[in-house]
Amino acid sequence: MTIRNLNFLFAPRSVAVIGATERPGSVGATVLRNVLAGGFGGPIYPVNPKHQTVGGRRCYHAVAALPEAPDLALICTSPTTVPDLISQLGERGTRAAIVMTAGLGAPAGRHGHTLRQAMLHAAQPHLLRILGPNCVGLLAPHIGLNASFAQAGSTPGSLAMVSQSGAMVAAVLDWAAARGIGFSAFVSLGDCSDVDVADVLDYLAGDAETHAILLYLEGIGNARKFMSAARSAARCKPTLVLKAGRVPEGARAAATHTGALAGTDLVCDAAIRRAGMLRVASTEELFEAAETLAQPHPLRGRRLAIMTNGGGPGVMAADALVAGGGELAQLGHATLERLASGLPSNWSYSNPVDIIGDAPPERYAHALRELLAADEADAVLLIHAPTAIVPAGRIAQELAPLLQQRQRLVLCCWMGGASVEQAAELTRKAGAPVFATPEAAVEAFLQLSSYARNQRLLMEVPSSRCGPHADTVAARALVRRMLAAGCLSMGETDAKALLEAYGIPVVPTRAVPDDDAALNAAAEIGYPVVVKVLSPDVPHKSDVGGVVLDIDHEDALRNALSAIRSRLAALRPEARIAGYSVQKMVRRRQARELIAGIASDPVFGPVLLFGHGGVDVEAVADQAVALPPLNHVLAADLVSRTRVARLLGATRGAPAANMEAVYDVLVRLSQLVIDLPEVVELDVNPLLADSSGALALDARVRLAPAAEGNVRQLAIMPYPxxxxxxxxxxxxxxxxxxxxxxxxxxxxxxxxxxxxxxxxxxxxxxxxxxxxxxxxxxxxxxxxxxxxxxxxxxxxxxxxxxxxxxxxxxxxxxxxxxxxxxxxxxxxxxxxxxxxxxxxxxxxxxxxxxxxxxxxxxxxxxxxxxxxxxxxxxxxxxxxxxxxxxxxxxxxxxxxxxxxxxx
Missing domain, CATH: 3.40.630.30 (Gcn5-related N-acetyltransferase (GNAT))
Structure with a gap:
């Protein structure tokens, strides 16, 4: 269920407060006081069998005694009373309730049901929607409804706030009131027993009063439901997320590097990006980003032009821009000439455009006008440091008409205190976002740039097909054969066969049982070769010296095999040796070592990982993740979010890697995980990439039978x-x-x-x-x-x-x-x-x-x-x-x- 009957939650015509009382400090007293004080225009019915009147109003002894079925019921009674109250309300015709009460995890009877389950069973026949339990409540300021026990109300506004934390509700309402920020809706989700974040997103996406949606998330339940709702909302309204839990509590054990690296927060970040939303790091950033995203002129790129009346602030802004991954606009000769025509001879002749500290208002207007006309810039940042020469207010008055007529984003930074307050207010009224420091303004620009990128990714709905050369029949047969044999871990040879079935280039590898077979295989392959130990007890062969490279003759191979056994006996005496793999030694001196793989997230299901590979993959910790399905555009975005991406371009003595080949591997892995949900972890490490293409040197796969419930559906439905x-x-x-x-x-x-x-x-x-x-x-x-x-x-x-x-x-x-x-x-x-x-x-x-x-x-x-x-x-x-x-x-x-x- 999603938005069914949520209109009774957000726009009720009547409200009942069940458990209303005048006892100081109680939830029932606080909720009734807030409802009465909020200005709600419909009937308000206190319900409490112990009182005749509460808050100066007639109090009804039971739900059955109410003169009508209330559209919305606010329940503030003890946990054991909640299921029966929900049943009574449903029978009367109420279709929405907010359960503030906590403690519904307690048993409801002899049959093992909890009070929460009993509450939901009572609501089910009537399609009665429940917000909570254990929530602060809901505010709908446009109809004067404060159905909460928050200590502060809110004025009407265009922002909707949805929080999974009751403490955040109180803090944000306080914070917003001090800054004059109003809301179209403010929702405390509580335990999300019925109404969850996806339901509220769906409702707010169609709410005319809501222009932007702010989310505080601590966890996500149904990933596909969340992603569908988030993608739908983000298509029509800016949707921003403050997500708790950036630091993992601890690394989980995993059979593959990919499984160990794909942390939950990385996956959640990838989901937010793919949904077209923007993630921020603090409450203040949440509201600043909402203000900036409300600008009528969307950002088209990452190139920023900076104009300033002081060199220092301009340099600070440029440093913050480049460090954050933005781009300082390279102004062309024609733009520089036009700027020079109205600037003194000692101006900077570059970006940042330093118009000198004695600049009069006309000089500001000239520089801003020319930068707004420059095709080389996607946005302009105006920085002003106060001087005794010209009041900041006069400068803002001169700039206001330009800001009102602009067709491009302008951010204004008025540095200082009381002396720039008038200028800041004038530019706000002209429609430009205002910031107190250059770094804050640049951060807002970078957020806008990230949001624009996420919106572009939102429009990517890739096919589940990766092109020709995918032998899905052979791949499925291999997986079925492994599972039938009770083998949940594919060694290098089988893993490479799986990759090869999907058209991913691999180094031919032979699995052999003993030394003699290894010698025969090497003679047939041709020296030099690589030999690796095969052991079900050693997931990472390099950790125990189980890999020897560049073996160029028979005696060297004999010595290598003996050395591997000795090292394994010393480091892992319990480990069994199942044999060895032998492959041709690949000499690609200019190749970069990458990692690509598949992991399974407990919430979002299968995810794809890419990053810096090799034996030090965990120590380097350079990886990014993405949700399948991928196409080449999404694969390119995944690669771009790693540091190793900068090493894939042309460097001294080495041509650029064939990026299309790298993207192709990722797209093919995406198809593999769509076709084979039994593959829960997969490593390709190292994946070599150079100008001639990409090549998988080593691979490992972990399987899980679908019947065990370990296989999760994709968070985003692929092409059917x-x-x-x-x-x-x-x-x-x-x-x-x-x-x-x-x-x-x-x-x-x-x-x-x-x-x-x-x-x-x-x-x-x-x-x-x-x-x-x-x-x-x-x-x-x-x-x-x-x-x-x-x-x-x-x-x-x-x-x-x-x-x-x-x-x-x-x-x-x-x-x-x-x-x-x-x-x-x-x-x-x-x-x-x-x-x-x-x-x-x-x-x-x-x-x-x-x-x-x-x-x-x-x-x-x-x-x-x-x-x-x-x-x-x-x-x-x-x-x-x-x-x-x-x-x-x-x-x-x-x-x-x-x-x-x-x-």
Missing amino acids: EHLEQRCTWQGEPLLLRPIRPEDGAAHQLFFSRLTAEDVRFRMFTSVSALSPAQLARFTQIDYAREMAFVAIREHEGAPDETLGVVRVVADPDHVRGEFAVTVRSDLKGRGLGRLLMEMLIGYCRASGLSEIIGEALLDNERLLELARALGFSSRHSGAGTVLLSLRLADGTGAGKTEHPAAK
Whole structure:
């Protein structure tokens, strides 16, 4: 369940406070006082069997005695009373409750159920939504509702705050009140027994009063539900996250380097980035970033131009920018000449643009005007240090018109105290964010840059296919064979066979049982060779001297094998030797050693890791993680977030590594983990990369049978290849399949071949071409919530044609889906629309939707006729449109929307 009945939580017409009292310091007294003081305009009903009046209002002795069913109930009673109260409220017709009470983990009876479970079972038949238990409550300032026991209220604003910590609620409300920050909603989630962060994100994404969403997170439950809700919210509103738990409590034991390195916080950071949200490190950063992201001009790149009236502050800003990964804009000759025309001869002639300390207001305006016109900069930072020559307020007055008319981001830093207060206020009113120090302004710019990058990644919805040369049949057979034999750890030879099945280049390796077999293998491979010990008790061979390189003749190999046995006997006497692996010695002097792999996170499931490889991988600690599925764009972003990425470019005496080959390995590992969920850990270390490509030297894999419950689903649903169908239409073959991001160009061409009338039928307005944002919205979809099928005419050696498209967008509760269908104008009337609609109806029924709805213009006769033929009912809306509806099943979507108590 997601947003079902949450409107009664955020916008109730009446409120009951159950457990209301006048006892000082009690939760019931505080909650009632806050509700009464908040200015809520609807009826407020105190409930307590021990009182006739509370807070000057009539008090009702029981839920049954209330004059009406309250939209929202606030429960402040003892834990044992909660399940029965929820049952009574549900029977009366209440559809939302906030349970402030803690301690519902206690047993509810003889059958092992907890009070929490009993509460949810009581709510289930009535679809009554529960916030909490053990929460501070909720504030909806726009309707004057303070349904909490927080010590402070809030004024109305455009920010929504959602917190998993009650202590943070009190602290942030206090902090925000002191700074004049208001909220559209403030939610304390408590134990998230029913309403969780994903539910609230879904609701706030559609809330007109909320312009940005702030999250304080301590943990995430259902990763796919969270990612779908977060990606949906972040597409339409800035969503910022303050996540606790950056420092791991301790490293867990893992069979592979990847399993040990992929820490939970790294994974959570990757999830936030992939969802298009922005992570910040402190409460202050949370609100500063919200203010900066509210600017009307989105940031397009990482190049910052700095103008200052003092060299020192400009240098401080430049240092902070470069250290944070930003880029100092390189101003071209023409821009420098235009700047020079209005600046004194001793200005800096570079970025930072030092306009000198005696600058009058006109000089500031000249420099800002020219920098705003410079194509070399993505944003401008204005720094002013107070002087006795010109008051800061006069400078701000001169700049205000430029700031109001600007088409590019400008950040203002007014250094000092009382002398710059007027200037700071004037520039705020002009719409520019203001900061007290150069470093704070640069940090805000870097956050904006990160947010812009995350938004670009949000639009990437990769296919689960990695291209040719993936032998999934052989790979699955190998995994099944290993599991059938009870072997959960693949040695180097089998691991390389698995990689090879996915087209990842490997060094041919032979596993041998003893010394003689090793000598024979080396003679056949040809010296020089590498020999490694094979032992089920030694996950990392280098730790015990189990690897010998560059063996160039038979006697050297004999000595190496003997030395390996001696070292193993000394360091790990209990370790069993199963044999050795022998492979050709690879001499790629200019290759960089990398690591790539797969790990399993307890929350987000499979993740991919990349970083600096070799024997010192843990000590170097240079890695980044990403959630699958990946495409080359996402793989490039993963690589860019490591320090070793800087070593992959051209260096003295070494050409740049073939980056496309590195990205290709990561994309193929992404497909491997999609196809083979039994692979829970995988190392490729080292992965060599140079100008000739990438090569896996060593690999290790850990498996887990799916039946053991160790296999977790992907947090982001990949392209559903299993839904592809081939059919014959009008005597020609067609491919019907889900839409892919790669369909952008074909979709734009398809749209261009629609008549103006057909565009009006689909868009309800006149549109000549799809904007990039519209095109992305149509082709880059979240398959967990939306589906679009395209009819494709394939052409050998030429781009495929899109002939028609049908789509459905499910509501967050996955009960009802809204459909739309469009066929290329020159192909209408030939049955293609019906073919697509029948495919969509089958998909919707199988996915658990109960109803498909749609809207059509009154004169869209073809669609209305098709809908009637498919069994849709229709009714006029009174607004020139017809509402269409097709019931697929009774209930709530085949279990997809059941109340948490039923799970």
